[in-house]
Amino acid sequence: MEKNDDFPLQQFLPYLLNQAAEESGLEFQRVYKNRYGMLRTEWRVLFHLGMYGQMTAKEIGQRSKMHKTKISRAVQRLADRRFLTRDTDDKDRRVEHLALTTAGEAAYRDLRQVAEKYDAKLSATLSDEENRILRQALWKLARMG
Amino acid sequence: MEKNDDFPLQQFLPYLLNQAAEESGLEFQRVYKNRYGMLRTEWRVLFHLGMYGQMTAKEIGQRSKMHKTKISRAVQRLADRRFLTRDTDDKDRRVEHLALTTAGEAAYRDLRQVAEKYDAKLSATLSDEENRILRQALWKLARMG
DNA sequence: CCTTGTTGGTTACAAAAACAACCATTAACC
DNA sequence: GGTTAATGGTTGTTTTTGTAACCAACAAGG
Numbered sequence: 596m597e598k599n600d601d602f603p604l605q606q607f608l609p610y611l612l613n614q615a616a617e618e619s620g621l622e623f624q625r626v627y628k629n630r631y632g633m634l635r636t637e638w639r640v641l642f643h644l645g646m647y648g649q650m651t652a653k654e655i656g657q658r659s660k661m662h663k664t665k666i667s668r669a670v671q672r673l674a675d676r677r678f679l680t681r682d683t684d685d686k687d688r689r690v691e692h693l694a695l696t697t698a699g700e701a702a703y704r705d706l707r708q709v710a711e712k713y714d715a716k717l718s719a720t721l722s723d724e725e726n727r728i729l730r731q732a733l734w735k736l737a738r739m740g
Numbered sequence: 741m742e743k744n745d746d747f748p749l750q751q752f753l754p755y756l757l758n759q760a761a762e763e764s765g766l767e768f769q770r771v772y773k774n775r776y777g778m779l780r781t782e783w784r785v786l787f788h789l790g791m792y793g794q795m796t797a798k799e800i801g802q803r804s805k806m807h808k809t810k811i812s813r814a815v816q817r818l819a820d821r822r823f824l825t826r827d828t829d830d831k832d833r834r835v836e837h838l839a840l841t842t843a844g845e846a847a848y849r850d851l852r853q854v855a856e857k858y859d860a861k862l863s864a865t866l867s868d869e870e871n872r873i874l875r876q877a878l879w880k881l882a883r884m885g
Numbered sequence: 886c887c888t889t890g891t892t893g894g895t896t897a898c899a900a901a902a903a904c905a906a907c908c909a910t911t912a913a914c915c
Numbered sequence: 916g917g918t919t920a921a922t923g924g925t926t927g928t929t930t931t932t933g934t935a936a937c938c939a940a941c942a943a944g945g
Contacts, residue, residue, distance in 0.1 A: 602852070602855075602856050602859075604787050604791055604852065604855065606859075606875060607855050607859050608764055608859055608862045608863070608874075608875075609761065609764045609765040609768055609858075609862075610784075611875060611878040611879065611882060612757060612760050612761035612764055612765070612878060613761045613765065614805065614878070614882035615757050615761075615878040615879075615881040615882045616754065616757035616758045616760075616761040617805075618805075618881060618882050618883070618884055619753055619754045619757055619881050619884065620754040620757070620758065623754055634900095634901075636901090636902090639755075642749050645749075646749055651923080651924095652923070652924065653922090653923060653924085660759065660762075660763075662902090662903075662904090663923080663924065663925090664902085664903080664904085664924090664925075664926085665901095665902075665903090666924090667923095667924060667925055667926090668901095668902095668925090668926095670924095671925090687910075687911070687922095687923085688909085688910060688911085689909070689910050689911070689922065689923045689924070690910095690922095690923065690924090691923085691924080707747070707749065710747075710749065710752050711747050713754075714747075714751075714752050714753055717753045717754075717881065717884075718753070720880060720881070720884060721877050721880060721881075724873065725873055725876065725877040725880075726877075728869060728870055728873040728874065728877070729753075729873065729874055729877040729878075730751060730753075730756060731870065732866050732870040732871075732873070732874040733756040733757060733759070733760040733874075734756065734760075735865060735866060735870075736760040736763060736764050736862065736865070736866075737756060737759035737760045737763050738763070739763055739764065739862075739865060779930095779931075781931090781932095796893080796894095797893070797894065798892090798893060798894085807932090807933075807934095808893080808894065808895090809894090809895080809896085809932085809933075809934085810931095810932075810933090811894090812893095812894060812895060812896090813895090813931090813932095815894095816895090832892095832893085832940075832941070833939085833940060833941085834892070834893045834894070834939070834940050834941070835892095835893065835894090835940095836893085836894080
């Protein structure tokens with residue numbers, strides 16, 4: 596082990612982002628996993644529906660940038676566990692309108708509250724400036740593609 | 741679709757981080773994938789060895805926080821393709837010293853240069869302040885566990 | 886030495902993700 | 916209307932990952 600030099604790959608943005616994302620996601624993941632047996636994809640679908648109310652799989656895909664197969668399977672599992680209902684559109688029978696059930700709503704509210712607390716905890720390790728700029732920069736990067 | 745409210749989950753740090761990480765990693769991923777048939781784990785091992793010279797799997801694990809099975813498998817595949825050599829330690833025959841071959845070094849230098857350019861491109865979409873604070877904050881978050 | 890515990894690394898098997906091909910429906914256009 | 920293309924969503928198959936059990940080499944203590 597020797598050799599370090601000028602461009603520190605530890606500063607390579609995609610690498611740093613991954614490390615931070617992985618590390619910061621872990622604790623929250625354990626909550627939705629242990630408490631509701633959910634996968635990350637499922638949690639994401641849940642929260643999109645919780646946030647925006649009724650949506651179609653396609654709309655979720657647009658917002659989350661998740662691939663449609665992931666969404667399809669997440670929706671299936673959530674439907675199996677009665678966290679959401681699928682309602683075929685009358686005008687276009689390919690389309691399904693998804694909405695949370697009461698149980699789904701409850702899970703959403705619970706997890707959302709956990710998320711909120713957890714976010715506050717993460718934020719607390721950063722200064723106000725860091726928080727503001729960080730989110731702003733991440734937002735830019737996220738919609739860079 | 742209606743319903744938005746006070747704590748915007750789009751601002752939830754782990755979510756934002758993931759989106760940014762995924763989006764920002766994509767283009768670079770295509771390079772090491774198409775050009776060398778590498779996985780992310782393999783690229784990471786490669787770059788640790790390129791950065792620090794000879795290392796053991798364990799040391800890579802400590803620095804990268806990757807799980808040892810991932811490293812083990814990445815090392816295997818890199819060894820198969822003659823990107824690195826494994827050299828058993830004489831004093832402790834459990835330990836293997838890993839080092840890049842000439843081909844490995846070449847791949848590393850190539851990818852590193854691509855990474856460098858790509859990082860510059862990403863940085864260009866942000867202000868100086870954003871760049872500075874972003875990296876600083878990510879660094880803190882990454883070693884928060 | 887001989888048991889018991891650790892440690893570096895691998896392997897086996899289950900869970901999850903990626904990718905492509907696939908239905909069924911609707912839209913477009915002749 | 917009939918044919919072809921596009922769209923919303925699903926399914927099948929292959930890669931990758933996660934988890935745990937494992938093996939061989941060493942370490943510690945008696």
